[in-house]
Amino acid sequence: MSTPLNYRHLYYFWVVAKEGGMARAAERLDMAVQTVSAQVRALEQSLGYALFKPAGRGIALTDAGVAAMTQADQIFQIGEQLPAAVRDAATGQGLRLAVGMSDGLPKLVVKHLLQPVLHDPRVRLLCHEDEFDRLLADLALHKLDAVLSDRPAPPNPNLRLYGHALGEASMAWFAPADVARKCKLPFPACLGELPLLLPTHHAAVRARLDQWFERQGLRPRIAGEFEDSALLAAFGRSGMGAFPASRWSHEELLQDRRMRLLGDTPEVLEHFHLISAERRIHHPLVQQLLSSARGAPASPAK
Structure with missing residues (x-):
């Protein structure tokens, strides 16, 4: 049986990719850079592939990282719609x-x-x-x-x-x-x-x-x-x-x-x-x- 995906790790990876670097992601998340980096490494270990590679003074997505980002975008975009969908259903505001x-x-x-x-x-x-x-x-x-x-x-x-x-x-x-x-x-x-x-x-x-x-x-x-x-x-x-x-x-x-x-x-x-x-x-x-x-x-x- 495959190990269940850790969505917290995926979210940290998603923020790093969106922000373009560990430091900016850590600032947005109000966390230490080392903590964010460790969470991303844990996701890479669970997937079995590197998601980032060095690029100049920063980092860039690998091919595996691009594929992971595509899926993560869908997951978290849907997640952003969840509160409105629940509110509409609960309050009867319609379809x-x-x-x-x-x-x-x-x-x-x-x-x-x-x-x-x-x-x-x-x-x-x-x-x-x-x-x-x-x-x-x-x-x-x-x-x-x-x-x-x-x-x-x-x-x-x-x-x-x-x-x-x-x-x-x-x-x-x-x-x-x-x-x-x-x-x-x-x-x-x-x-x-x-x-x-x-x-x-x-x-x-x-x-x-x-x-x-x-x-x-x-x-x-x-x-x-x-x-x-x-x-x-x-x-x-x-x-x-x-x-x-x-x-x-x-x-x-x-x-x-x-x-x-x-x-x-x-x-x-x-x-x-x-x-x-x-x-x-x-x-x-x-x-x-x-x-x-x-x-x-x-x-x-x-």
Whole structure:
């Protein structure tokens, strides 16, 4: 039988790695350097491998130390979430759902994707927007329950992430009424006349839009490119140009009487994915999101 892991030793190792040295770790822990060093050596002896190596005047992680740090990060990140989880369960404050949103994902689409759980009064929703790769790192460390994205989980055996398709929606083109009135040609030819606002190439749908322009024989006059979809729509609404948006944004955009629907591009699809850190989903709200997506049509009704 293997010797049980001493989590106190692991915690001291974790602090040393975080602080970058024994002395800084000892200061943070309010302990003697010799005591911290002894605790780390005890962990190395129990694991059978050196976790640190000399590096100049300091120390650095060995390959074994990097592997141990990856696991320790997960353990102590989860531990930091324990008080809030216990408090919420004990006080009946509800179900916490921490969702990461890829920065290229339209905000109105995010609202649509999360709608199946928003009606539950127990839900306490925490939304984090960031770059795709950073969100995946946070998901792997269990800082997030799920990530919503416009692309599937990349193949990476080290992260062990799993993708789940949530559906797809066709794109449509919108413009303020005064911009739309300048069109002398029918859709889609009018897009060759108007200034256009587009997502940058970090959004998966941009490549599909460029291919569609090429098939239509259009040379777009690009007035602006935006990483943030909400900012793109805001500049579009201000009159800067026509812009594409998911059909799931259709109703909300047209509630603004100044906006006009120029036309649909049903052949240009935006795909949506939920990425989890586990193959079998245990979080009840994440299960509900997936169940709702599987029970809904792939594309919204027009």
